[in-house]
Amino acid sequence: MYKLICKKIGFDCDFIVHNNDQKTLANDFEKHVRISHRRDYPKKDIFDFIAIQNTSLDNLESIKNEKSTCVDSCESFRLDKWRIGHRNFP
Numbered sequence: 001m002y003k004l005i006c007k008k009i010g011f012d013c014d015f016i017v018h019n020n021d022q023k024t025l026a027n028d029f030e031k032h033v034r035i036s037h038r039r040d041y042p043k044k045d046i047f048d049f050i051a052i053q054n055t056s057l058d059n060l061e062s063i064k065n066e067k068s069t070c071v072d073s074c075e076s077f078r079l080d081k082w083r084i085g086h087r088n089f090p
Contacts, residue, residue, distance in 0.1 A: 002054055004029050009049060011037055022050055 002025050006015035015032055019025040026046045033039050041049075 002050055004046075004050055004053060006032070008053055013037070022047065025050060 001018055001020055002022055003016065003018050004025060006013040006029075011033075013036065015036070017025055017028050017032070019028065026043060029046055029049075030041065030043070033041060
């Protein structure tokens with residue numbers, strides 16, 4: 001599933017389009033940009049937008065799936081430092 005978000009390209013717009021086919025996604029997005037924003041982008045640029053946004057989404061998904069070790073290791077430090085009655089500033 002490919003996804004294009006208009007706001008990530010720099011427009012103040014909440015348009016999001018999803019599709020399994022890149023060509024259909026590019027055509028839908030090109031129509032939206034031409035009608036709503038009165039801009040023309042070459043197909044190559046739209047395919048670049050698709051590639052950039054979807055690789056960043058894949059990276060975010062992989063980061064979300066990884067377990068964070070800092071939460072466990074930092075929790076005890078946080079509890080020791082911020083006690084009631086403890087001087088919490090230099």
